[in-house]
Amino acid sequence: MxxxxxxxxxxxxxxxxxxxxxxxxxxxxxxxxxxxxxxxxxxxxxxxxxxxxxxxxxxxxxxxxxxxxxxxxxxxxxxxxxxxxxxxxxxxxxxxxxxxxxxxxxxxxxxxxxxxxxxxxxxxxxxxxxxxxxxxxxxxxxxxxxxxxxxxxxxxxxxxxxxxxxxxxxxxxxxxxxxxxxxxxxxxxxxxxxxxxxxxxxxxxxxxxxxxxxxxxxxxxxxxxxxxxxxxxxxxxxxxxxxxxxxxxxxxxxxxxxxxxxxxxxxxFKYHAACRHTHPAADALLAAMAGHRLAPDDIAAVTAHVHQGAIDVLGSVTVPSTVHQAKFNMGTVLGLCAYRGYAGVNEFEHGYREAEIAAFRERVTMALDDEVDRAYPARWIGKVSVTTRDGRTLHARVDEPKGDPGNTLSREELTTKFVRLAAFSQAASEAEARALLDDAWRIVDAERVGALFEASAVANAGA
Amino acid sequence: MxxxxxxxxxxxxxxxxxxxxxxxxxxxxxxxxxxxxxxxxxxxxxxxxxxxxxxxxxxxxxxxxxxxxxxxxxxxxxxxxxxxxxxxxxxxxxxxxxxxxxxxxxxxxxxxxxxxxxxxxxxxxxxxxxxxxxxxxxxxxxxxxxxxxxxxxxxxxxxxxxxxxxxxxxxxxxxxxxxxxxxxxxxxxxxxxxxxxxxxxxxxxxxxxxxxxxxxxxxxxxxxxxxxxxxxxxxxxxxxxxxxxxxxxxxxxxxxxxxxxxxxxxxxFKYHAACRHTHPAADALLAAMAGHRLAPDDIAAVTAHVHQGAIDVLGSVTVPSTVHQAKFNMGTVLGLCAYRGYAGVNEFEHGYREAEIAAFRERVTMALDDEVDRAYPARWIGKVSVTTRDGRTLHARVDEPKGDPGNTLSREELTTKFVRLAAFSQAASEAEARALLDDAWRIVDAERVGALFEASAVANAGA
Missing domain, CATH: 1.10.4100.10 (2-methylcitrate dehydratase PrpD)
Structure with a gap:
């Protein structure tokens, strides 16, 4: 053979x-x-x-x-x-x-x-x-x-x-x-x-x-x-x-x-709770706002400079009608970042229909960018151009969005994310989540991979 | 909408x-x-x-x-x-x-x-x-x-x-x-x-x-x-x-x-127990042999004139190593038809490795045929050219292989096929098969579609 x-x-x-x-x-x-x-x-x-x-x-x-x-x-x-x-x-x-x-x-x-x-x-x-x-x-x-x-x-x-x-x-x-x-x-x-x-x-x-x-x-x-x-x-x-x-x-x-x-x-790792194709631009917008001390209402328009794959996947949704569609809508993701500083599960759940987010969404467009497209998929570069209400055009970029290997999440950040997700869905209390985490961090040492909840939640319930 | x-x-x-x-x-x-x-x-x-x-x-x-x-x-x-x-x-x-x-x-x-x-x-x-x-x-x-x-x-x-x-x-x-x-x-x-x-x-x-x-x-x-x-x-x-x-x-x-x-x-309906792409040529060969009173040993070579889809599906197997591959091998199917008159489950099981079938297989080729290819897939025309050992080249065709809507199987033929398949796999005795058939022919009248074997085989076992 x-x-x-x-x-x-x-x-x-x-x-x-x-x-x-x-x-x-x-x-x-x-x-x-x-x-x-x-x-x-x-x-x-x-x-x-x-x-x-x-x-x-x-x-x-x-x-x-x-x-x-x-x-x-x-x-x-x-x-x-x-x-x-x-x-x-x-x-x-x-x-x-x-x-x-x-x-x-x-x-x-x-x-x-x-x-x-x-x-x-x-x-x-x-x-x-x-x-x-x-x-x-x-x-x-x-x-x-x-x-x-x-x-x-x-x-x-x-x-x-x-x-x-x-x-x-x-x-x-x-x-x-x-x-x-x-x-x-x-x-x-x-x-x-x-x-x-x-x-x-x-x-x-x-x-x-x-x-x-x-x-x-x-x-x-x-x-x-x-x-x-x-x-x-x-x-x-x-x-x-x-x-x-x-x-x-x-x-x-x-x-x-x-x-x-x-x-x-x-x-x-995913930091924002949205389609990954939105993350580079989201982080670039956050960088622009931090670097130029912009408030969300200062922003008249945003152009996200993206690779073709982002347009293919995100382009079909203009006005999201569900949380899931909102996670595939560049304007909504950038709006949540602008107003909430983060596009997480709670921000989507409560924010995607709100007037200020919807209005921001309408001020966002995507444009195919040659540099970003050539780098993709090996690198996911984030580039935005922001037009301010006072007439300036500002540019920002990130080369490694948060969560990428060169900008990875720490165990502390992963813990915060884990507890937040368990609380969001009510699948586990914070104490239960921390017990699950204790076991999960130590899984390499397990002689046998056993039940998740007997070993953590149940033991914990008795504590 | x-x-x-x-x-x-x-x-x-x-x-x-x-x-x-x-x-x-x-x-x-x-x-x-x-x-x-x-x-x-x-x-x-x-x-x-x-x-x-x-x-x-x-x-x-x-x-x-x-x-x-x-x-x-x-x-x-x-x-x-x-x-x-x-x-x-x-x-x-x-x-x-x-x-x-x-x-x-x-x-x-x-x-x-x-x-x-x-x-x-x-x-x-x-x-x-x-x-x-x-x-x-x-x-x-x-x-x-x-x-x-x-x-x-x-x-x-x-x-x-x-x-x-x-x-x-x-x-x-x-x-x-x-x-x-x-x-x-x-x-x-x-x-x-x-x-x-x-x-x-x-x-x-x-x-x-x-x-x-x-x-x-x-x-x-x-x-x-x-x-x-x-x-x-x-x-x-x-x-x-x-x-x-x-x-x-x-x-x-x-x-x-x-x-x-x-x-x-x-x-x-499928008459032969082979890939459907072989059936038109199989029936055409049977027609050639019947029409010209050929014995299998009279045949020096066969060309099956086929559509491209037959070449795509059948072309990858030259020497079959399993019954299933044999069913996707034009030469084997035509060999079984020539020597056994039919390429059914029993013929494949016992015949596909036999010397005369393997030798016949080597005398069969497929050739793309323009008429057959144009008619496909609406019509599956069978055309063969047979070269005899005494030097003649004979042609035969069928326009509707056996089992096609214009040449369909009767309920009697379907019964024979059913009983043969049950016997082949030993899934049901002939009596059990006939009891299953009795129920199946009458399924339109069933108030509820019930168990197959309680209603037929079990009742039959008590008879």
Missing amino acids: TDHPSRTLAAFAATLEFGAIPAPVVERAVNLYVDWLGSALGGSGARPVETIARFARAARGAQSPQDACDVVIDRSRSTPYFAAMTNAAASHYVEQDDVHNGSVFHPATVVFPVTLALAQALGASGREFIAASVAGYEVGIRVGEFMGRSHYKVFHTTGTVGAIAAAAAAGRLLKLTPGQMLDAFGSAGTQASGLWEFLRDAADSKQLHTAMAAANGLMAAQLAADGFRGAQRILEGAQGMAAGMSSDADPAKLVDRLGERWATVETS | TDHPSRTLAAFAATLEFGAIPAPVVERAVNLYVDWLGSALGGSGARPVETIARFARAARGAQSPQDACDVVIDRSRSTPYFAAMTNAAASHYVEQDDVHNGSVFHPATVVFPVTLALAQALGASGREFIAASVAGYEVGIRVGEFMGRSHYKVFHTTGTVGAIAAAAAAGRLLKLTPGQMLDAFGSAGTQASGLWEFLRDAADSKQLHTAMAAANGLMAAQLAADGFRGAQRILEGAQGMAAGMSSDADPAKLVDRLGERWATVETS
């Missing part, structure tokens, strides 16, 4: 050992896990998330005392398949989960639902959990880069590529051989799906995409462990993912410095 | 009444159901099918006394989701399920698993079951035609479009409003997936495609019934299915003569 990119990548995922992962990568992976768990809690109570949770319960039809996998939003238990499905739906909802710039892919929301559920079901160690999660990140990010910008114009990469990332993560925990891992990639890739069309209708598909990417990837790995065979070149083959859904795929990206370059640490 | 093709098609599916379906269409739908049930029985025991069945049982984690839905291959019961998933995996395995020529779409294997499971769960009548099934056929066929030939070059239409067909069928049984049906289309279409890449490796993805098209379509309809919103133009929108996966989509085909043209009756 000759080597080819899909096979090389599958072998890497199947054989990645915890000991081969540098300590800073492990530490960042733990931070990413904590950040993910906060996002999953934050999705509790959201209508689309709860609808998927109800579907999952009905599709099962019965509970079992053997159920080992936490459903984060309601502390019920389920099988790996349905726990992964529901937690993945939950963790993308508040638009606070992580993102990898170069691949425009959100790894956490499709990787951790699978590794948490499967580690709980298998009684795997914290080290195995982290190794599998890193395998998912490294694979998913490279596949996202491989699929290219043309893919992202129509497809939600986190849905499509997410299935492969989930399969890699699940396959690693299931100890698949390299050959089985390749089968898992085949079964995951042939299920790759997720279209952006829902954005213009404020439909609920984003939660469905992450739910099913996680569930399908897990299914693919479980099938492979049981001998189910998949295409050997699902990524680069003549009738594979790139052939069907990309016009600029580059197979070299699939195997880019495997084991040397750790894409996991290139992943950005 | 303005009308657009997705909305018009969704409204048709949501409002299709049994009474509006002409009697010959109902009769054909019953025949298609019987034919499907035989194919589902035929998949029992097949490794990829049983692997998916094991996955489904594990993902559920527990049985329930409330389970109402038959899993045809082993007579167990499950929820609609997992019964549909498993029966859909089973019914495409032996390559005997129906096909609609113009859309190159296999409706039965994604529609009936959903309508049978859901009708059993809901206690729906036979008339409701048929109306929902016809809704699935009419929708799926039009969406397949809409997606065009470019889609089929890379994507397995039965997987991608199958999710929409399944959603239409499920949505009709769930009595979705037109608006909810459109939501269901959105959620199904954004999950549309299935790549041909697996063919060159003889991988198991085909069963996964049908399993998940049925399951995802059912899920989409159940979510829509619970308020989950989908894209309103998932088919024709700027970031919808056609935008991402077709270059020759024609929206007019989505609404072609709805309620007047019944695409259901255009569906072909």
Whole structure:
């Protein structure tokens, strides 16, 4: 059997050992896990998330005392398949989960639902959990880069590529051989799906995409462990993912410095609770206002200088009719930053319809910027031009939006974000959130990844 | 709200009444159901099918006394989701399920698993079951035609479009409003997936495609019934299915003569147990041999004059290493026809590796034929040129391969096929098969679609 990119990548995922992962990568992976768990809690109570949770319960039809996998939003238990499905739906909802710039892919929301559920079901160690999660990140990010910008114009990469990332993560925990891992990639890739069309209708598909990417990837790995065979070149083959859904795929990206370059640490945390395409301009506007001591009412107009991808994703919404659409509306995000200093979950919930935000929104336009577009997706540069009411035109830029690897969030900032998300959705009290955090920061030391709530909330309830 | 093709098609599916379906269409739908049930029985025991069945049982984690839905291959019961998933995996395995020529779409294997499971769960009548099934056929066929030939070059239409067909069928049984049906289309279409890449490796993805098209379509309809919103133009929108996966989509085909043209009756039964792309040439070879009284050993070479789609799908296999690959190998199919007079499940199982078949296979080539290619996919013309050992070159053609609407199978032929498939897989004895058939022919009269095996096999066992 000759080597080819899909096979090389599958072998890497199947054989990645915890000991081969540098300590800073492990530490960042733990931070990413904590950040993910906060996002999953934050999705509790959201209508689309709860609808998927109800579907999952009905599709099962019965509970079992053997159920080992936490459903984060309601502390019920389920099988790996349905726990992964529901937690993945939950963790993308508040638009606070992580993102990898170069691949425009959100790894956490499709990787951790699978590794948490499967580690709980298998009684795997914290080290195995982290190794599998890193395998998912490294694979998913490279596949996202491989699929290219043309893919992202129509497809939600986190849905499509997410299935492969989930399969890699699940396959690693299931100890698949390299050959089985390749089968898992085949079964995951042939299920790759997720279209952006829902954005213009404020439909609920984003939660469905992450739910099913996680569930399908897990299914693919479980099938492979049981001998189910998949295409050997699902990524680069003549009738594979790139052939069907990309016009600029580059197979070299699939195997880019495997084991040397750790894409996991290139992943950005989200500071604002909005579509990532708004963040560079949001931070640039905040820099302009701070640097020139502008009050929001001083601003007559803002031009956000953006890359084409931002226009593709954000351009379909002009007047948002839901919180979710507001998170994909540049004007609303900049308005919240201008008036509230931050575009977080609470700011969106209460602010997006307010008159001053709506009025500010109308003063914002996006313009394609050549420098920003050329740098994208490797770098997400923020540039704005602000016209003031007294006639000045001011410019500001940020080269690394807050949360990017060079401007990352500290554990203290991640803690604040986590507690805020748990409080926002009422999924956990502050004390419960802090108990969950205590366990989560120490997950590498866990001999077995156990129940989330027994070990933290329940113990805490007795305290 | 303005009308657009997705909305018009969704409204048709949501409002299709049994009474509006002409009697010959109902009769054909019953025949298609019987034919499907035989194919589902035929998949029992097949490794990829049983692997998916094991996955489904594990993902559920527990049985329930409330389970109402038959899993045809082993007579167990499950929820609609997992019964549909498993029966859909089973019914495409032996390559005997129906096909609609113009859309190159296999409706039965994604529609009936959903309508049978859901009708059993809901206690729906036979008339409701048929109306929902016809809704699935009419929708799926039009969406397949809409997606065009470019889609089929890379994507397995039965997987991608199958999710929409399944959603239409499920949505009709769930009595979705037109608006909810459109939501269901959105959620199904954004999950549309299935790549041909697996063919060159003889991988198991085909069963996964049908399993998940049925399951995802059912899920989409159940979510829509619970308020989950989908894209309103998932088919024709700027970031919808056609935008991402077709270059020759024609929206007019989505609404072609709805309620007047019944695409259901255009569906072909499969006579040979092989990829449909081999059937026209197979029947043409049989015609040549009959017309010129040729014995197989008289034949020095055969050229099958085919459409491009046959080359795309069949061209990747030269020497088949499995029964399934043999069904996608023109030379093997023609060899079985030449030596056995028929390429059925038993002929493949025992014959594809035999020396005379392998030698015949090497004497077969495919050539793109302009007339055949222009007629395709509306008509699947069979043309062969046969060179005899005594130096003659003979030509033969068939304009409607056996099983096509103008050359359809009788109820007697369908009965023979059904009993043969049940015996092949040992899923049912001949007496059990005949009892199942008795019920299936009368399904329109059923007040409630009940259990398959209680009503037939069990009653029969007592006789």
